[in-house]
Amino acid sequence: VCQGVAGRVSSIPPSVFTEVWAPSLRFGCYPLLGGLNWFAFVRTSESDELAPDPHGFLLERTRDWTAPGHKVIAATPPDAVTCAEVVAREPLERWTDGRVALLGDAAHAMTPFTGQGACQAIEDAVVLAECLRGEPDVPAALRRYEARRLPRAVEIWKRSWAAAASAAKKTRTVDPARRDAFAARFERVVWAQLEQTIVQPF
Numbered sequence: 001v002c003q004g005v006a007g008r009v010s011s012i013p014p015s016v017f018t019e020v021w022a023p024s025l026r027f028g029c030y031p032l033l034g035g036l037n038w039f040a041f042v043r044t045s046e047s048d049e050l051a052p053d054p055h056g057f058l059l060e061r062t063r064d065w066t067a068p069g070h071k072v073i074a075a076t077p078p079d080a081v082t083c084a085e086v087v088a089r090e091p092l093e094r095w096t097d098g099r100v101a102l103l104g105d106a107a108h109a110m111t112p113f114t115g116q117g118a119c120q121a122i123e124d125a126v127v128l129a130e131c132l133r134g135e136p137d138v139p140a141a142l143r144r145y146e147a148r149r150l151p152r153a154v155e156i157w158k159r160s161w162a163a164a165a166s167a168a169k170k171t172r173t174v175d176p177a178r179r180d181a182f183a184a185r186f187e188r189v190v191w192a193q194l195e196q197t198i199v200q201p202f
């Protein structure tokens, strides 16, 4: 995954999250601190081609786009583009041992496709603090923390893998009617999942 922060691009509304699924690249951007934070997923098999000049590679991949992407990448200084391989792993079955506890990626590193890794780390921290507050038996508090957090984190980890699997599928060009129907359905599914994640107590 490559990431960058561009200055404002006049053709992109300042409050909209945009995703483009094109055969050449999957791209997304959203406003952040007066600029546009963006990401682009490139297949691992293309990493040799990407490595010498990620900015140039991405500009070339988006050259013919009418959708947002090319302008955003062009508005990013080349040295502000960073790329890293996505690494995720199975969540651990145990997060605590005596007075030691894991949280965040150390316990449940997930794929970035649902934007939940840091959110789950923050939830871990909130619950850990709640469990420790006023509890003199630290190992017991840590076990309670694990019991409260593990099922939810694993559930969200599974969703991140389902999203990664759909992102890994080859994208092809379809007619505008099918594209719009798919985009509307995708938006409904994403909102439903987001709502479910946010409203569930943790």
Ligand SMILES: Cc1cc2nc3c(=O)[nH]c(=O)nc-3n(C[C@H](O)[C@H](O)[C@H](O)COP(=O)(O)OP(=O)(O)OC[C@H]3O[C@@H](n4cnc5c(N)ncnc54)[C@H](O)[C@@H]3O)c2cc1C
Pocket (backbone or CB within 6 Å): 001, 003, 103, 104, 105, 106, 112, 114, 115, 116, 117, 118, 119, 120, 121
């Ligand atoms: C491309 C991408 C996009 C993402 N997008 C989102 C998103 O939109 N929303 C979201 O919620 N999450 C997102 N995430 C996931 C999120 O970044 C991680 O889940 C989150 O950073 C995990 O936080 P953490 O504190 O557990 O671990 P880390 O952020 O990895 O922090 C661990 C820290 O420990 C330090 N460290 C390691 N070893 C030692 C040592 N021996 N001594 C001292 N320090 C050490 C490391 O340097 C690091 O600073 C994304 C991840 C990626 C890769």
